Amino acid sequence: MWLPAYATRSERLCRLAVVTFAFAVLVFLVGPLFVVFPLSVSKDPFFTFPIEAYSWRWYADFFQNARWTQSLWNSLVAATFSTALATLLGTLAALGIARPGFPARKAVMALMISPMIMPVVIVAVGAYMFFGPLGLTNTRTGLVLAHAGLAIPFVVITVLSSLSTYDANLTRAGASLGAGPVSVFFTVTLPLILPGIVSGALLAFAVSFDEVIVALFLTGAEQRTLPVQMFSGIRDQINPTIMAAASLLTTVSIALFVGLSLIRRLRRG
Amino acid sequence: MADTMSLTAPYTDPGLGAALRRAERPNRLRALALALPALVFLLVTFAAPIGVFLTTAVRNPEVHEILPQTTVALEGWDGQATPGEEVFAALAADLARARQNNTAATLGKRLNYESPGMRSRIMSVTRKLDGFAAGPLAPQFIAIDAAWGQPDLWAIIQRNAAPVTPYYLLTSVDLGQDAAGGIVRVAQDQAVFLDILGRTLWIAGLVTVATLLLGFPTAYVISLAPARIAGFLLLMVLLPLWTSLLVRTTAWVVLLQTDGVINQVLLALGLTSEKLQLMLTRFGTVTAMTHIQLPFTILPILSVMKTIPAGQLRAARSLGAPAFSAFWRVYAPQTLPGVAAGCLMTFILSLGYYITPALVGGPRDQMISNFIATYINRDLNWGMAAALACLLLFMTLSIYLLFLRLVGAERIKLG
Numbered sequence: 305m306w307l308p309a310y311a312t313r314s315e316r317l318c319r320l321a322v323v324t325f326a327f328a329v330l331v332f333l334v335g336p337l338f339v340v341f342p343l344s345v346s347k348d349p350f351f352t353f354p355i356e357a358y359s360w361r362w363y364a365d366f367f368q369n370a371r372w373t374q375s376l377w378n379s380l381v382a383a384t385f386s387t388a389l390a391t392l393l394g395t396l397a398a399l400g401i402a403r404p405g406f407p408a409r410k411a412v413m414a415l416m417i418s419p420m421i422m423p424v425v426i427v428a429v430g431a432y433m434f435f436g437p438l439g440l441t442n443t444r445t446g447l448v449l450a451h452a453g454l455a456i457p458f459v460v461i462t463v464l465s466s467l468s469t470y471d472a473n474l475t476r477a478g479a480s481l482g483a484g485p486v487s488v489f490f491t492v493t494l495p496l497i498l499p500g501i502v503s504g505a506l507l508a509f510a511v512s513f514d515e516v517i518v519a520l521f522l523t524g525a526e527q528r529t530l531p532v533q534m535f536s537g538i539r540d541q542i543n544p545t546i547m548a549a550a551s552l553l554t555t556v557s558i559a560l561f562v563g564l565s566l567i568r569r570l571r572r573g
Numbered sequence: 574m575a576d577t578m579s580l581t582a583p584y585t586d587p588g589l590g591a592a593l594r595r596a597e598r599p600n601r602l603r604a605l606a607l608a609l610p611a612l613v614f615l616l617v618t619f620a621a622p623i624g625v626f627l628t629t630a631v632r633n634p635e636v637h638e639i640l641p642q643t644t645v646a647l648e649g650w651d652g653q654a655t656p657g658e659e660v661f662a663a664l665a666a667d668l669a670r671a672r673q674n675n676t677a678a679t680l681g682k683r684l685n686y687e688s689p690g691m692r693s694r695i696m697s698v699t700r701k702l703d704g705f706a707a708g709p710l711a712p713q714f715i716a717i718d719a720a721w722g723q724p725d726l727w728a729i730i731q732r733n734a735a736p737v738t739p740y741y742l743l744t745s746v747d748l749g750q751d752a753a754g755g756i757v758r759v760a761q762d763q764a765v766f767l768d769i770l771g772r773t774l775w776i777a778g779l780v781t782v783a784t785l786l787l788g789f790p791t792a793y794v795i796s797l798a799p800a801r802i803a804g805f806l807l808l809m810v811l812l813p814l815w816t817s818l819l820v821r822t823t824a825w826v827v828l829l830q831t832d833g834v835i836n837q838v839l840l841a842l843g844l845t846s847e848k849l850q851l852m853l854t855r856f857g858t859v860t861a862m863t864h865i866q867l868p869f870t871i872l873p874i875l876s877v878m879k880t881i882p883a884g885q886l887r888a889a890r891s892l893g894a895p896a897f898s899a900f901w902r903v904y905a906p907q908t909l910p911g912v913a914a915g916c917l918m919t920f921i922l923s924l925g926y927y928i929t930p931a932l933v934g935g936p937r938d939q940m941i942s943n944f945i946a947t948y949i950n951r952d953l954n955w956g957m958a959a960a961l962a963c964l965l966l967f968m969t970l971s972i973y974l975l976f977l978r979l980v981g982a983e984r985i986k987l988g
Contacts, residue, residue, distance in 0.1 A: 310890070318896075322790050323794050326790050326793070326795070327794075329788070329790070330791065330810070332864065333813050333864065333867055334809050334813065336821060336824040336825060336828060336864060339824045339827055339828060340820065340823065340827070351827045351832070351834075352837065353834055393610050393614050394611060396607045396608070396610055397607065397608040397610070399607050400604045400605060400606070400609075403600070404600075405597050405600050405601045405604060406601065406604040406608070410977075410982070414977050414982050415612070415615065415620075416611065416982075417982045417985060419615070421918075421921050421922065421976075422619075422623070422925070422969070423924065423925025423927075423941075423962075424925060424927065424942075425927050425962075426623055426626070426925075426966060427619065427622075429945065429946075429949055429958060429962065430619075430624075430625065431618070431622045433622065433626050433629070433955075434621060434622030434625050434626070449618045450619075452614070452618070453618045453619040454619075456611055461985055461986070464983070465986065510815060510817075513817075514817035514819065514820075516928055517927055517946075521949075531819050534819055534823070535819060538822075538826060539931075542823075542827075546823065547827075550817075550819075550820045550824070553816075553817050554817070554820050557816045558812070558815070560815060561811065561815040565808075
């Protein structure tokens with residue numbers, strides 16, 4: 305399998321073993337993602353296979369229960385606003401960082417990326433403590449601000465990567481033809497880096513939409529997000545409605561992923 | 574030869590460099606101005622909150638805010654004998670005000686960390702303040718609890734009158750202060766924090782090794798596969814990365830349950846005769862974490878493997894190297910940058926896990942993050958939470974700096 309002609313018999317066996325192992329690992333990676341789907345349409349409230357009868361009752365439960373629908377709505381709102389904020393700030397920052405002669409680029413990058421590697425509990429408790437006196441705990445604003453901070457690195461990285469293939473001479477050409485910097489940006493630069501910005505925005509949305517710990521600390525009953533609702537459900541008593549919620553979350557993630565893959569393909573094509 | 578040398582020698586007019594820098598300054602400032610909103614935003618909503626939280630690890634406001642007069646009265650005390658009457662009078666006055674402000678319990682809780690029993694001593698004196706007769710207060714304090722006559726107790730109050738304390742940070746590494754203020758190891762039955770620290774490092778290490786063992790061959794196979802198949806295999810690595818961490822943990826909760834899928838399969842295959850306990854175990858925690866971290870290890874290794882020319886292995890073979898030796902001595906060393914990037918990233922991220930140990934792990938599998946959350950939510954002990962956060966942050970940042978040094982922030986790619 306994918307071996308040169310001179311490979312010996314033992315090499316072929318060895319390669320076969322490695323390829324089999326790799327496929328097993330890939331099944332290990334992808335398999336658990338799809339466990340929740342069949343369980344969410346099982347009629348029985350037990351998490352056992354094989355599934356004997358199918359039913360949509362857990363989805364009906366989900367959409368008829370105000371707690372679940374409210375949390376879904378809260379998640380969508382918080383993710384939308386933090387995505388807008390993170391995309392704006394992250395794109396501007398990437399445009400600056402990509403310019404030649406940006407001062408202390410390494411240090412600024414290290415700081416911009418740090419929300420990605422910071423233990424989320426520390427971020428969450430810090431925000432809880434700092435936002436409390438400012439009246440931002442138990443508000444949507446506080447959650448949006450904290451999530452936007454977590455999402456900025458993802459936007460910066462994707463926009464920087466699309467700027468790395470951008471030809472700076474195009475900016476100069478635009479300027480030499482009489483366009484001002486703002487007009488050059490909107491008519492030349494922005495259309496070319498838009499795929500990068502959209503990828504960043506999709507990632508930012510996913511970060512906020514899936515985030516549990518910060519939301520756990522910053523939200524009260526009214527702003528409770530879908531992941532928080534799920535988390536407390538799993539802690540107390542795991543029930544099939546959680547499987548329906550998990551399936552919905554996975555569907556959203558897969559949709560975002562497919563969207564991103566399509567954008568990447570468009571950019572290449 | 575000498576002429577060429579002089580031609581390539583650096584031009585050393587000091588004025589020119591300065592002039593160039595001056596001319597470049599507006600551009601640099603404009604570039605910085607673009608990044609400034611994001612920087613300020615991160616400083617205010619991310620760095621400042623973390624900074625404020627971490628300072629609670631050394632903040633010690635209770636004694637000098639609740640016992641201001643006692644703090645002053647104890648300033649001249651030499652720590653040798655029971656303090657004089659004026660100190661007892663100051664304490665009685667302070668506690669009377671504390672009772673009005675409902676702050677006595679806060680003080681008692683803080684002092685109880687230093688010496689068990691302090692809470693009840695403070696509370697019982699506060700309750701009995703009205704019953705004190707005129708005359709010297711010291712004997713009446715000592716009549717309530719003989720400990721009030723001992724210098725050790727007053728030394729604790731005196732030491733904690735300072736606005737900063739090493740107590741929480743010392744405790745987070747199983748150290749404490751004796752009556753004289755010297756640093757000592759805490760008693761065996763209270764020494765839990767080094768165990769938590771070691772457990773966190775151990776779990777993160779196990780996960781890193783597991784992702785490398787599973788991920789390296791997988792990345793190798795993806796890098797060998799024909800473009801079309803490789804694209805599909807890569808999708809299988811990227812898809813989990815996009816799925817919510819909570820959903821993946823939920824999936825593992827379902828899989829690992831006693832009546833869960835794994836046990837059903839094992840029973841059906843006859844590999845085990847009775848159901849295994851997989852939930853709330855170290856094995857379950859490490860398995861779920863390995864599953865979640867695997868893409869972070871695979872992707873950097875894969876991107877390095879793609880840059881290694883296939884001709885090198887053929888060249889090694891044609892020069893007589895056996896297959897394994899060609900792989901191990903020519904191919905494997907070149908993958909090291911990817912291995913380092915992937916493993917460091919996985920190790921950093923594993924150190925801060927909270928959700929997965931909380932849902933899949935048992936009490937012995939809870940990591941530092943879980944204890945930070947518990948100290949905030951259950952014990953309301955902000956100082957201890959902050960001290961543990963300092964410890965976690967110190968480890969995370971050390972490895973992040975190593976990562977920046979070896980790999981660089983610009984090299985992080987997403988998908």
